[in-house]
Amino acid sequence: MGRGPCCDKDGVKKGPWTPEEDQLLVQYIQKHGLGCWRSLPKNAGLLRCGKSCRLRWTNYLRPDIKRGPFSPAEEATIVHLHGMLGNKWAYMASQLPGRTDNEIKNFWNTHLKKRLTSIGPKLQINQSSSSSEPINIKCESPSTRHMVQWESARVEAEARLSMQSLLLKSKSTAKSHPDIFLQLWKSEVGEAFRIIEEKDGKTSESIVSDEPLSIKNEPVLLDDTVSPMPSKTTTVIDTTQEQEEDTCKPNEDVMTVSDSIGSNEFADSTDTALKLLLDFPGGNDMEFIGEESEFFQLP
DNA sequence: AAATCCACCAACCGCTATAAT
DNA sequence: CATTATAGCGGTTGGTGGATT
Structure with a gap:
């Protein structure tokens, strides 16, 4: 089966994002919301592949991103x-x-x-x-x-x-x-x-149920x-x-x-x-x- | 001051899972 | 059912800046 390229490699920009690109991406998402990443770059006027846009948004531009050192x-x-x-x-x-x-x-x-x-x-x-x-x-x-x-x-x-x-x-x-x-x-x-x-004489009753627990808790x-x-x-x-x-x-x-x-x-x-x-x-x-x-x- | 080393991190690559056709 | 498209994930790379020699 395999997976085809996520985008046409020709004419697609790579490397660090510029502030202008960030602005275009943010403005587009603010206006249209999150949707099809594949068509986003074209619609937003970005010379990036959809995957790159998604990464940039999820890792950097998302409004709820917390910055700074880990507590x-x-x-x-x-x-x-x-x-x-x-x-x-x-x-x-x-x-x-x-x-x-x-x-x-x-x-x-x-x-x-x-x-x-x-x-x-x-x-x-x-x-x-x-x-x-x-x-x-x-x-x-x-x-x-x-x-x-x-x-x-x-x-x-x-x-x-x-x-x-x-x-x-x-x-x-x-x-x-x-x-x-x-x-x-x-x-x-x-x-x-x-x-x-049990050895320690603590209550050994299991509080973990045998019910399946969702990892997406x-x-x-x-x-x-x-x-x-x-x-x-x-x-x-x-x-x-x-x-x-x-x-x-x-x-x-x-x-x-x-x-x-x-x-x-x-x-x-x-x-x-x-x-x-x-x-x-x-x-x-x-x-x-x-x-x-x-x-x-x-x- | 220049060269080199090193740490950090943003971004990319390739893969899998899943949805859509 | 087979194929294709897409999203998401984890591993890796490469650029940058600070520290060291």
């Missing part, structure tokens, strides 16, 4: 979502109002990924690795450690899920579940989490002015980490993500799962990998 809460959200979902930039963008997938992707690649690799050189993202060696995480901020740990957990779970998926497909007994959060919750990470919760509203949730479990983590590593000071700003989540999030089981997983208890957040190492060994 600690936004940063933490990206870190955690990446830990759970991987490179799902568009979904992360949907959770961060005013931010674009491109912006988040750039931010990850230029800042967060760098931080990850600098502190976790042992954490080479090696899909084929089934090693259960403990990850050597030296003193870093809790959020950074979480990042490393979650990346590790995600890779392991991903490998296992894909293996399970293959097995299921070969038997033709199950449909692939559409919801990644539910998959994650039902995977080894979620299972191990529930085990630890309502955005998490990161309103720093609202802090309805006491970060109880976060405190537990910080305390144990302080005992473990005296020189490591928790980064208050970054760790406030659970505080900054809106008040009605717990009505949303997706975010509940996220919060529970973020606030994974225990001194070594990922010690369950070692304890339950059989969970993480590929068949």
Whole structure:
């Protein structure tokens, strides 16, 4: 089948947009609204392909674009979502109002990924690795450690899920579940989490329903002015980490993500799962990998 | 002051999914 | 059902400006 060129390559301008082009595009959209991108450049008098116009609008000219550096809460959200979902930039963008997938992707690649690799050189993202060696995480901020740990957990779970998926497909007994959060919750990470919760004597009742959860859920509203949730479990983590590593000071700003989540999030089981997983208890957040190492060994 | 390096980010490319015909 | 068109996504590239040598 294949996909034809989105536009006639001849006579189509490329490269940075000029203010005049921006103005033409904005004026056209203000007047006619969003419609067919293919015909837009011609109608608007732009020598650009429709795709380029769409990108320019969604990544730069859209009125609701938020500019400026990422807040600690936004940063933490990206870190955690990446830990759970991987490179799902568009979904992360949907959770961060005013931010674009491109912006988040750039931010990850230029800042967060760098931080990850600098502190976790042992954490080479090696899909084929089934090693259960403990990850050597030296003193870093809790959020950074979480990042490393979650990346590790995600890779392991991903490998296992894909293996399970293959097995299921070969038997033709199950449909692939559409919801990644539910998959994650039902995977080894979620299972191990529930085990630890029980060990700690906490209520282990699952607040995550088995109902499919849409990945296109309502955005998490990161309103720093609202802090309805006491970060109880976060405190537990910080305390144990302080005992473990005296020189490591928790980064208050970054760790406030659970505080900054809106008040009605717990009505949303997706975010509940996220919060529970973020606030994974225990001194070594990922010690369950070692304890339950059989969970993480590929068949 | 010039050359080089590096970080950042806007924009492009190629692909997939889906709707339309 | 097959084909085509379009939107959207993620990976990558290239230009620019600041820092360093």
